[in-house]
Amino acid sequence: MEAATVAPSDAVRAVRKAASPPEVVMHGLRPAPRGWLSWLTTTDHKRIGIMYLVLTFTFFLIGGVEALIIRLQLAGPDNTLVTPEAYNALVTMHGSTMIFLFFVPVIAGFANYLVPLMIGARDMAFPRLNAFSFWTLFFAGITFYASLFFHPPAAGWTSYTPLSDDAFSPDGGIDAWILMIHLTTVSSLAGAVNFIATIHNMRAPGMTWGRLPLFVWSILIYSYLLVLALPSLSAAATMLLTDRHFGTAFFDPAGGGSPLLWQHLFWFFGHPEVYIMILPMFGIVSEVLPVFARKPIFGYKAIAASTVAIAFLSILVWAHHMFTTPTAEVVLAFFMLSSFVIAVPTGIKIFNWLATLWRGSIEFKTPLIFAAALPGLFVIGGISGVMLAIFPIDWQVHDTYFVVAHFHYVLFGGGAFALIAGLYYWYPKMTGRLMSERLGKLSFWLMFIGFNATFLVQHSAGLSGMPRRIYDYAASSGWGEYNLISTIGSFILGIGVLVTVFNAVWSLKRGQVAGNDPWHANTLEWFVPSPPPENNFDQIPRVRSLEPMQDLRAQVRSTQGQPAGTVAQPVAPTR
């Protein structure tokens, strides 16, 4: 209808007959190298992205197995499945793996694959630095898990001093943790600089800031937050290292240091970290919902602006993790109010997503179902988050299972569901084949039921006094039922995740062939073949709106006279 108003795109000068398969034909390109060595030496952002995804999902499965062992140990009172030492190690490994080796780098995996494609670039700004980022992460994982062979760290993922100091953790596990922190930090910083340079400099002609896809917006902000937050963690980890081995006393009160200094430095990183993990998930949801609701995103500018606002505010709220420490009440009040403020832009995003679905024509494909779960589950974590920000309430529920439930609703209910939405959504682009819808929906319902069974009751366990990180509890505590439900739920959740893993492996060979643009999506990555050729674009189309693919489709329609539904994807020039 509106086709006549769209000027012909530069890239779509000549259009083939609708019968011939549309494709971008590559000219003068060497055939892509093959064999395992080509993967080790590649600097192609797509291959690096895939390696990132495979590696980080492996860590996700390892961290998941650790979580299931934790749940088995807690299934009943007075259980003796694992020793207290092993339990603390499991808690530490689970948390550190999920945060440092899964969540932050899995975003780098998606971003690596997608950012250049979405902005119409042929690679990242610094391809070799990109490979360096990946391999640093790889060795960080090896360093960390090598500690299994001597003594894994057991001071929690936060490694609070003095427990993590040499007096109380003399073995090398904490050192492995510190080195893992340093390596992942270097990896993430190099990646962040790369994303910033790419997004600032390599956008397609016409892709102004107001036409940047929301996922790319979120990656840009993710990168800036990494640059702002990670140095604090690196510094703290280095100080811990010198405290442990070179006689300094940054965190030792006997030598004039302060254990609270560690907490401040850690959470100055740690709270932005939460948004480092969740903002890109918001970005995925902001991409997926409009495609399957067949509507433009509601309030594009508000969503982009709220991403920036959340990132800025997230640097000002760190001490809300420290409400029970010896700190003056006026400081607590400041951090309560600053944490409140962050709820406003987060609420704006949720309302915008709801408004995007409203009056749409919603197609129930697996990516949509997973993406729509984010607002539904995140709102529970958001509300419990506001409760936790009220520091007198936090005094009761801090460091209990209430907090465990809260951050799993945020990071798993929000984060992991959106991540899997992204996996189902972009898998056809990466492999050329669609994942099975039937398995996808089965996986969703298993995960959704399992997730809520696992974590909803944990609120109650925490409210009735169960602290986190305890390996055991007495039968008289009354926490047995909550924990049994939680353990059963966690295994349903685990099966749900395995269904998706199986689906991803199975669909690699057996999945339905996807074509360029199976979802009739809006952004440029769907313009190129699936999987994309090494140089991505022969010709980079000029971007004229927030939904360049719709413009291209409209243009094909106007030149070919086809009705809207029959144009599968735009056709590239043949020269």
Next chain:
Amino acid sequence: MQAKTRRRAIWAAACSVLAGLLLAAPGAFAGVITPEKGGSPNADDIHTLYVIVLIIAIPIFLLVEGVLIWSLIRYRRRKGGPQPAQIRGNTPLEISWTVGAALILVVLGVITFVYLDDIGNPPASLPGGFQGAQFATIDQPSPPRSGGPTLRVRVNGQQYLWRYEYPDLPGPNYSYYELVVPTKTTVVLEVTASDVIHSWWIPKLGGKVDATPGYVNKTWFRISKPGRYVGQCAELCGPNHADMRAVVRAVEPAEFEAWLRRHRIDILEAQQALAQQRQERARRGDVQ
């Protein structure tokens, strides 16, 4: 028409049951959907504050989930269904939900500050409280509103045990694991640790405070009826963190005085016995 009326009746019934549950729930389900309470006024105040926040949160939760589920069902793709509305935004709507969200948070902030005073500051002891309590002030987190008599207790966390001492009462008077306190008396705890960070928490007696080496953290409680109140360390402090339990035993002030006297004698006798044993061994030439 008939069906519509019936449906309306069912809705009304469901809503009233839900409302009834909401009103009855907070009291009935302490420890299930609300924090523990019932030991000390600060725990009760935190409970009340939590219930208020919960009541404000429930409509927001229902609104978001309702609109989400309703949109997903109502606007699913159907053959011959309406075309998706190509709306890109609505400035008045967006401004109003931004302002609305901000207003709710302002309300929450005000309510918190209203309750904060009662939760943070130790009140005076009740009439009939322990007579030996001192007119003490605490400077942190903030000075007491009324300088009534309070009983000071030094609490020290160490792997994996709590140690208690009454600095204002005649000593030696330290004890471990179980803290004995008089009822009707405001007890101010000065919490610290001598090895790693622990966290003092008895859920029915109010919020937790971290026991951090090099710092003194303060909290208080005032118990009305005698009884045992249990809790456990809430900050990971090593392999046996889960076994670091704490018990507060509240007894009538007269009984407390009697206990304290007996306890002091027990300690003195034990110290004397130890000194004797040492002398004996020194005489026999045993290496210390």
